[in-house]
Amino acid sequence: MLAQPQYQKVAVQDLQVGMWICRMDVDTQDQPFETCALRYQHASQLPMACRHVYIDLQRSEAAKTSTQPPQRKFYLNLRNEMKRVMGDIRLGHALEKKRLRYLLEEIMQSVVHDSQNMVYLAMLHDHQDELVSKSLNVAILSLVFAKHIGLRQDQLFPLGQGALLHSMGLLQVPAQVLNKTAPLTEAEKELIREYPRRGYQYLLEQGGFDEQTLDIVLHHQERTNGEGYPDKLKGRQIGFLARMVAITSVYEALTRTRSYRHALTPTQALGQLYRWRFHDFDARLVEKFIHSLGVYPPGCLVELNDGALAVVHATHAEQRLNPQVRLLTRQDLEPLEVQHLIDLATDPQLSIKKTLDPTDPRLTPLLERIMAKHPGFPL
16 A cells, blocks of 8 residues: 655755655645656756745655755744744834744645644754744644644634744743742732733734734633633633634643753643643643644654654554654664654554653663754654
8 A cells, every 4th residue: 555645845955866846836726736746856857936845755765864854944944034033023123024924824834734744843842042932833733733623724824823923922021030940929920921911912013913813812821710811711701713722832831841840741741731621721622632643742752662762753643553753762772873764554563662751860861862963853
């Protein structure tokens, strides 16, 4: 049986000889996705106006052996664009809406064509600017969630835009408060509770934002039990898109190391959301979000039945117990020079034995050796 195609967006300058191109950005939206079929050899094969293409990983010789995946560069380019947007705001400049729209359209296209890989990249934890990473990752997670539940097309842009801008108000909170390891004072807590309203007011002043985007920014910290902020809304008083971002923003926060606690593993974070589903969130949406990421979410560290370590790269809707993994070590736990992708759904000899906690002190020496060879892998 033929393997399902795995599409990935690649900038023209990052193309490698042997990659199988199936679509170009100069193709029109009404054309079938696979509008061309060629193996890349040199730039003269592409139109001058072409800026990026989509490749099929299953048929790309270079992508299978590359130790520097071009999708990583693409993700970091997105992060740099978001950093410029936030940098302008920090300096008191007007929000550059054209740059914001371009960034959001790039994220939306990538999620539509390669949602699993985008979740995997969102789990990379080597970023310097925490707010930039938080904003970008929540937008990715929210759009992947939307794709899974079949959200209406006209709601995708407000969802992505609201998720991307949800933390704008935190730019007005002093860094010493955000990074404080000791318990916050009541005054500091009140400052934090006001950040959604500050972000909302900022976007109102900028003008040109739709009501759903503004509602996400204002109400993503509300909780269905009425204990959220800033307006203490309950249940269905909270907008549907804001309820979605409430879930994705908490998941992102749980899987990121904070100044006052270590990050949870993706599996632990989903478990925590599940325990909170009736108290804080829309329970049905929590269950759908968990279903969208799978039993073993992308970024999850696992031990295989042969003793090797791997990190989950992508999941299968039909075979959630057998995801695609990136192999980190040999069976003797020696770190690999090249981290090959293995699809457990097509390899009957391999399976996941158990998930692992990367903060376990017993794993620290091994993980440090792996990161010395591959500093960008998501743990």
